Amino acid sequence: MRGIHPRRRDGVWLVVLLSGQLVLMSAHTRQANGATALENAVAAASRPLVAAGAGLGRWIDGSLRFVGELWVARRENTRLRAELDRLRTGLERARELERENERLRRLLGMREHLAPATVAGSVITAVLSEQQQMLVLDRGRADGVLPDRPVLAWGGVVGRVVEANAHTAKVRLLTDPSSGIAGVVPRTGWEGIVVGRGGRRLEMLYLPAYAEVLPGDRVVSSGLDGVFPKGFGIGRVIHLEEGASASPRILLEPEVDLGRLEEVLVVVEGTAPAPSGDAVAAAP
Amino acid sequence: MRLLAAAAGLAAALGGESLAARVAPAAGAWVDLMLLPVAWYGLQGRARWAMGVGCAAGLLHDAWFRVDAFGLEGFKKTLLGWSLASLASRFDLNQAVGRLASGMLLVVADQGLEWALRGLLDVAQGPWRPWALGMRALVNGVLVATVLAGLDRCLRRGEKSAARH
Numbered sequence: 001m002r003g004i005h006p007r008r009r010d011g012v013w014l015v016v017l018l019s020g021q022l023v024l025m026s027a028h029t030r031q032a033n034g035a036t037a038l039e040n041a042v043a044a045a046s047r048p049l050v051a052a053g054a055g056l057g058r059w060i061d062g063s064l065r066f067v068g069e070l071w072v073a074r075r076e077n078t079r080l081r082a083e084l085d086r087l088r089t090g091l092e093r094a095r096e097l098e099r100e101n102e103r104l105r106r107l108l109g110m111r112e113h114l115a116p117a118t119v120a121g122s123v124i125t126a127v128l129s130e131q132q133q134m135l136v137l138d139r140g141r142a143d144g145v146l147p148d149r150p151v152l153a154w155g156g157v158v159g160r161v162v163e164a165n166a167h168t169a170k171v172r173l174l175t176d177p178s179s180g181i182a183g184v185v186p187r188t189g190w191e192g193i194v195v196g197r198g199g200r201r202l203e204m205l206y207l208p209a210y211a212e213v214l215p216g217d218r219v220v221s222s223g224l225d226g227v228f229p230k231g232f233g234i235g236r237v238i239h240l241e242e243g244a245s246a247s248p249r250i251l252l253e254p255e256v257d258l259g260r261l262e263e264v265l266v267v268v269e270g271t272a273p274a275p276s277g278d279a280v281a282a283a284p
Numbered sequence: 285m286r287l288l289a290a291a292a293g294l295a296a297a298l299g300g301e302s303l304a305a306r307v308a309p310a311a312g313a314w315v316d317l318m319l320l321p322v323a324w325y326g327l328q329g330r331a332r333w334a335m336g337v338g339c340a341a342g343l344l345h346d347a348w349f350r351v352d353a354f355g356l357e358g359f360k361k362t363l364l365g366w367s368l369a370s371l372a373s374r375f376d377l378n379q380a381v382g383r384l385a386s387g388m389l390l391v392v393a394d395q396g397l398e399w400a401l402r403g404l405l406d407v408a409q410g411p412w413r414p415w416a417l418g419m420r421a422l423v424n425g426v427l428v429a430t431v432l433a434g435l436d437r438c439l440r441r442g443e444k445s446a447a448r449h
Contacts, residue, residue, distance in 0.1 A: 010331040010366065017339050017362045024355030029405055039354045042347040046298055050348055053299035057306025125305040127349045129313035130410035131398060134351050162351045170351050177408040178352065198410030259310050 040165040047168070050136075054124045116229050118152070118265040119143050124168065128259055130198040133176040134159075135261065140167040144268040148227055152265045156233030156255035157181060157221055161266060169266070173258050174202060174234065183234045184222040188212040191222050194234050194252065200259075202235050204250040211248070215240055219252055229267060290337050293321040298344050305349070314423050318345050319390055322361050323428045324435065326368030327378045327386060334365030352407045360397045364390055380429055387428030388421040395420075 024038065121139035139145045141164050151158040151171045159173040172179055179196035183204060190211040192204045204219060217237045223230030235252030242248045297317040304312040318341040325334040342358030350357060368386060371377060377386050395417055402409050 010335070010369075013332055013335055014362070014366045017335055018359060021339070021342075021355040021359040021362065025353045025359065025401075025405060028354040029352075029407075036354075039347050042343050046295075046344055046347065049295050049298045050302040053302030054306045056299075057303040060303075060307055123306075125302045125348060126309040127305060127313065128309045130413065130416065131402070132350060132352070132410070134349070135309075136348060172351050176351075177410045 036163075039163075043165060043168065050125060116267045117269040119145060119268050120263055120265055121145070121169070122263055123261050126259075126261070128173075128175075131177070133173040133179070133196060133198065133258070134162075135171050135173065135264075137169045137171060137264065137266070138167065139266060140164050140169050142166050145169045145266045146268075150228045150267045152232055152267065153256045153261055153263070156235075157228055158256055158258065158261065158264050160227060171264075174254055175200060175258060180225070181228050181234060182222045182224040183219045185211075185213055185217050185219055185237075187217055191224065192250075194219060197251075200254070201238075202252040202254060204237075204252060205247060207247055207250065209242060209246060209248055213237060213240060213248070213250055218255075286333075290321065290325075290333065290340075293324065294318075294337065294341055294344065297321055297341065298348070301345070301349070314420055315427060316391065316394070316420075316424055317427075318342070318357075318361065319364075319387070319394070319424060320428065320431055322365045323368065323383070323386060323390060324432060326365050327372050327383060327432065329369050329373040331366055331369035331373070334369040335362050336365075338362045338365030353401070353405055356398070356401055356405075359401065360394055363397065364393055367393070380433065383429040383432050384425045387425035390428070391421040391424045392417065 028036070028039070119139055121137035121143075124136045124138050126135035127133065137145070137151075145161055145164050147161050147164055149161045151161060157174060159171045159176070159179065161169050162172045163170040173196070174181060174194070175196040175198065177196050177198040181194050182191065183194040184191045188211070190207055190213060192207045192211075194202050194204050197203050204213075207213065215237050219234045219237065221228040221230055221232045221234055233255035235254045237250055238253045239251035240248055241250075297320055300317045301312070304315060304317070321341055322334055322338045325337050338361035339358050342361035343355070345357040345361075346354045368377075368390065371386075376382065399409065
């Protein structure tokens, strides 16, 4: 390279670097081990930097929240005391109902509900751009987190693990443009596919124009995709548009606030039945 | 020493990206801190450094913030580094207005390349929102102009105090 003119030398470097990265992209889309190994190596080498940034972010976030919480704590305290008294009464009643439910289930010979086995993970970092909606968890293969495992949070479905190395995993959120989940409207039983749109909205597809769906309807996972367990919240219908096409345009607001996730649950063993009595109605 | 400075710049950018993503993930999508080291070397007309730093910045970004195609961000940033360095060797862009314009241009070119490469790789595209692209370009242009001006000032101060001693 010494005898080459500097401008040409730059050109050679450019071609070499771009070709190398084209090979990497192609290998990655074909799931070749070399690209994944290099990606894992880069991630492992830079993990302390990302962890430091995330740690500092957590501290700033925590401090801001602490100040905000102090502000409202006094008013909340009074309200919560009243709420606590009310809930104590409700809890006693719920316990009695649970005992009754158990007795009735046994009477009917029904199978006891089995919650899916999960691993809790903290969010290290997240990307919520229009092209990409993903987050990185501090759990990986060493904790039983494998690709294609569903990720849940309090309230509903978060997304799916797409890549996992030893101690971290990348999760594609429901709102990512490449995301999809089988959903059902429990009120009426109409089923469709819920896809991400890159922003903060989801869209439900493949429902006929005469499907009974109304703004405010809740959509839950149907389990038909074989990835997500049945009965977990996906979102609520916020916009319904009946156009000339065979299917109405149904926009949903995700059940979980994907922009403010701190801890999530990764399902590490098969899928299980619905988590609650939020029964999915039979298809019409 | 130069290599160490480049590595420190990349480390700071990566740390900053993860900090922004942690504090405000939605706002984090508006700024691309990994563009800063690329712009720094590119605006000085140092093509090989801009390409190398762009490649490293892109691969780091891909490893942490991308799920669909490892290497895509690296490809874009390498090309952007080289293009900016080529432009900077012909025009004097290393001043306030030049930096602002370069930052904005880098974001628009980055988005264009993203669309083209995603199309080539048959990866799902997000929605096309010109106002969002315009805002991102403006935010990153201002970021490039202010951060690079600050860095410049720090370096000059350092040189002056070294000369005095």
